[in-house]
Amino acid sequence: MSATALSLCPVANEAALKLEYVGQHLQNVPAPAAIVDVAVVRRNCRLMLEAADAMKVSFRAHIKTHKTIDMTSLQVGEASRPVKLVASTVAEIEHVLPWLLECKAQGREINILYGLPLSPSTIPRLSAVARLLGEGCLGLFVDHPAQLKFIEASHESWPGRVPIWVQIDVGYHREGVPAGSKQLADVAYALVAAEHTHLAGVYTHMGHSYSVSSPEEALEFMSKELVGLEEGALDFLKIAGAHRSKDAKAEKVVLSMGATPTATSVQNLLENNQGAEKYRDMINKINQSFAVELHAGVYPVMDMQQLATRARPIESSNNPTKSLLSYSDLGLRMLVEVASLYLDRGSKPEALIAAGSIALGREPCKSYDGFGVVSPWPQQHGGHYDPEGSKTGWIIGRISQEHGVLTWEGPKEHMRELEIGQKLLVWPNHACIASANFGWYCVVDTDSSEPEKVVDVWLRCRGW
Numbered sequence: 001m002s003a004t005a006l007s008l009c010p011v012a013n014e015a016a017l018k019l020e021y022v023g024q025h026l027q028n029v030p031a032p033a034a035i036v037d038v039a040v041v042r043r044n045c046r047l048m049l050e051a052a053d054a055m056k057v058s059f060r061a062h063i064k065t066h067k068t069i070d071m072t073s074l075q076v077g078e079a080s081r082p083v084k085l086v087a088s089t090v091a092e093i094e095h096v097l098p099w100l101l102e103c104k105a106q107g108r109e110i111n112i113l114y115g116l117p118l119s120p121s122t123i124p125r126l127s128a129v130a131r132l133l134g135e136g137c138l139g140l141f142v143d144h145p146a147q148l149k150f151i152e153a154s155h156e157s158w159p160g161r162v163p164i165w166v167q168i169d170v171g172y173h174r175e176g177v178p179a180g181s182k183q184l185a186d187v188a189y190a191l192v193a194a195e196h197t198h199l200a201g202v203y204t205h206m207g208h209s210y211s212v213s214s215p216e217e218a219l220e221f222m223s224k225e226l227v228g229l230e231e232g233a234l235d236f237l238k239i240a241g242a243h244r245s246k247d248a249k250a251e252k253v254v255l256s257m258g259a260t261p262t263a264t265s266v267q268n269l270l271e272n273n274q275g276a277e278k279y280r281d282m283i284n285k286i287n288q289s290f291a292v293e294l295h296a297g298v299y300p301v302m303d304m305q306q307l308a309t310r311a312r313p314i315e316s317s318n319n320p321t322k323s324l325l326s327y328s329d330l331g332l333r334m335l336v337e338v339a340s341l342y343l344d345r346g347s348k349p350e351a352l353i354a355a356g357s358i359a360l361g362r363e364p365c366k367s368y369d370g371f372g373v374v375s376p377w378p379q380q381h382g383g384h385y386d387p388e389g390s391k392t393g394w395i396i397g398r399i400s401q402e403h404g405v406l407t408w409e410g411p412k413e414h415m416r417e418l419e420i421g422q423k424l425l426v427w428p429n430h431a432c433i434a435s436a437n438f439g440w441y442c443v444v445d446t447d448s449s450e451p452e453k454v455v456d457v458w459l460r461c462r463g464w
Contacts, residue, residue, distance in 0.1 A: 005091030009463030040331030062297030170228035201254030361433035
């Protein structure tokens with residue numbers, strides 16, 4: 001087996017990290033640090049699985065946001081459920097491989113996808129994983145006929161026939177090909193000619209759904225995504241359907257759709273929302289011919305970008321005390337430390353934190369002009385900047401590599417006083433990017449009697 005990410009970019013020592021951090025109060029954790037609230041993650045993961053079950057569709061967890069075994073386990077749920085995953089790097093797959101082998105030994109169904117169209121340099125590592133997991137457990141994405149030629153040329157490296165997932169473009173224009181295109185037809189003809197692959201599903205990512213601003217818009221995007229995916233599948237199967245008939249084990253083609261706004265919007269169909277019946281009927285109808293599947297990644301922790309989509313209401317119509325998409329549903333915060341104060345050097349009071357773009361990302365958010373929002377912590381409740389509310393509080397107004405500049409927004413007479421050396425918790429704009437330069441998460445549990453203490457450390461994989 002060729003070198004893996006685990007050997008080229010090893011993770012930290014888990015036992016040493018737990019000895020260092022578990023039991024520590026957040027105020028004593030060195031900053032910057034990535035803090036996950038497992039109570040929020042458990043709740044968000046449960047809601048997604050419950051919605052998929054209620055709609056009689058399956059769910060595939062994307063692990064690119066967190067890259068941990070621990071959160072992956074929460075995403076797929078209890079041991080009676082299949083383990084359906086998608087990953088963006090080979091390293092992520094290798095990182096969770098030991099856990100996947102444990103799940104397989106327990107009799108759980110394993111189905112993991114490598115989330116980019118196949119490139120030749122990934123074949124040695126991916127085929128090694130496939131041999132360990134067994135035939136049918138690792139699926140590959142294609143959107144060009146040359147990718148199938150690479151698989152055919154390396155067929156002796158794979159354990160049996162390789163499950164193929166065709167990527168359909170429904171308007172985001174990242175990866176994938178649209179229905180009706182010559183390239184999609186070329187992929188179908190190449191699959192018909194291939195001897196060592198079989199069609200498992202079609203897949204799309206509607207990343208432009210981040211532009212939505214209400215549950216109604218999110219559901220409309222979801223319906224367009226699913227219809228576009230169905231059109232692509234029907235177009236593809238006009239050519240490749242005969243190929244599937246050669247496979248005695250052929251089942252329904254899977255239609256895998258999702259970005260977190262559209263995937264979470266399905267949860268709205270469990271509420272008493274106007275028009276919910278129309279969308280439920282659409283999903284049920286398509287599910288008769290295909291196997292509809294949802295996929296999403298950032299939903300366990302959410303972030304400011306997701307909050308800005310308003311893909312779910314703030315609270316449940318069935319239970320007004322139940323939060324659906326509010327600040328209390330954000331499960332990732334970045335611990336930062338105030339390094340200096342500049343209260344009179346410009347039109348707004350400012351402060352410096354020792355954390356910049358490599359700890360917080362430089363991702364924009366459509367709801368406000370900043371790179372993160374300072375939470376009320378250590379207060380459990382209290383005022384903070386809300387783009388759709390008070391618009392008063394500290395935000396990360398400017399950012400450099402290791403420097404973040406906090407700016408006070410709103411009336412100066414209401415300013416929250418800061419001190420040099422003070423620890424703050426910041427809600428990032430984009431959780432996937434904010435986490436990228438951290439090797440582990442410090443985990444707290446706000447459902448516990450000591451919500452300010454670290455209860456665990458979760459290792460993130462590194463590399464590609």
